[in-house]
Amino acid sequence: MPRRVSRQDLIAPMFWYPASALLLAAALALGGRAVAQEVTADAVARGAYLFTAADCASCHTDTKNAGAPLGGGRALKTAFGTFFTPNISPDRQHGIGTWSDGQFIKAFRKGVSPDGRDYYPAFPYTSFTGMTDRDLLDLKAYLFSQPPVPTANKPHDLNFPYSIRWALMPWKILYFREGPFMGDPSRPMEWNRGAYLVKAIGHCGECHSPRNSLGAIEKTRRLAGVWNGPDGQSAPNITQHPDALGKWSTGDIEGLLKDGITPDGDFVGSGMADVVANTAKLDDADRHAIAVFLKALPAKDPTPKPAAAAR
């Protein structure tokens, strides 16, 4: 453990990670049963908070067609085709009701389903891989406390060649780096908390970054904005470029995350309005941590507008 963060929430899981990994290995060796963690009311409450911070409902509830919460089925239109989000309610047939703790962690950490298939990165395990085991199990505790929804999953409708699922194996070798968020001990506690919220749980980069033709985030332009993001929508540059957040104060960023208002008096719309509905419910300290982390980002030029994007 060469690096260490001072915050209790971050430290504890880091100490426990090797231990729980051992336990998991032992449990798997003993017939595929996973780590047992006692589900407490506290775990459910913490999970509810994480569920909000990760904005899970925006994708896993088909609000537009009055779908039941967590029932999935929301169409997510992308440049690669349309994804239909899965049911994440504890329904045993259609949802995740039969998942063990180990299977749940594996889905987020490795992007692998209980039946061993690789997930498309439309499920942002590329970010969630940074979540701690404890946070993941708290999230599971919350999801399992919700009513099951008997809605069957719809298959994705993807363009060729993205429809070839086994291609995700080489894709992961090229683009996916697994592992819980490690933090930077040379930075303040707030920065570390903000980094964890932005990079892992909040998965901000999944929408605010451009992707290459294979659907992987262009690293050099991470958080520098996108023109043709999910649902064909653009998302702005949120680095410290003077035309991005460079002139915003931490208070301005906190105000946006709380009330949806920009320093110009505009109110965010579209997908970001859904995000703000959730960030508004976070603790002040967490919104502040996000702002501190974003203010410490280096400036990047905005992603250039592709010729094909009409708006």
Add this chain to the structure above:
Amino acid sequence: MQTWRWKFSLGAAAALAASIALMAAVKADDLASVVAERQAGMKAMGGKLKEIKAFAESGAGQAEASADAAVLVATAKSIPGWFPVGSGLDSFSGKTAAKPEIWNDQAKFKAIAATFQADTVALQQAIAAGDKAGASSAFEAMGREGCGACHGAFRAKT
């Protein structure tokens, strides 16, 4: 006789077609100016909101905030009129982010507009009373139920 009649109806049809084309052109022009007008209106409103927010946060500048709130109350009433049929992004691609849902779900659009109008009045009253905390919560409610709700559902831009 027959020829005359034929020619006349042809001429009438041509005139009719020309006037329809002209009307359509004028209409498209009107719609383009509506788009420009509502964008200017929204921007102006943003400026007022900034000043009102400053009052809600600091309690200073009550007179200015009151004047702004009066403009806001009036503007809120004109917003539904800024969105005539045909002024959405399917007609003005790249110029506006007004989603077709505005016209496909008029009930929701009007409900949000009505809430927004009521919220601006509540905000105006709190400012008039010099009630900083009240203005702050009224501002927050207006932003969430009015501005944010409408932009979230009906604007194809973050």
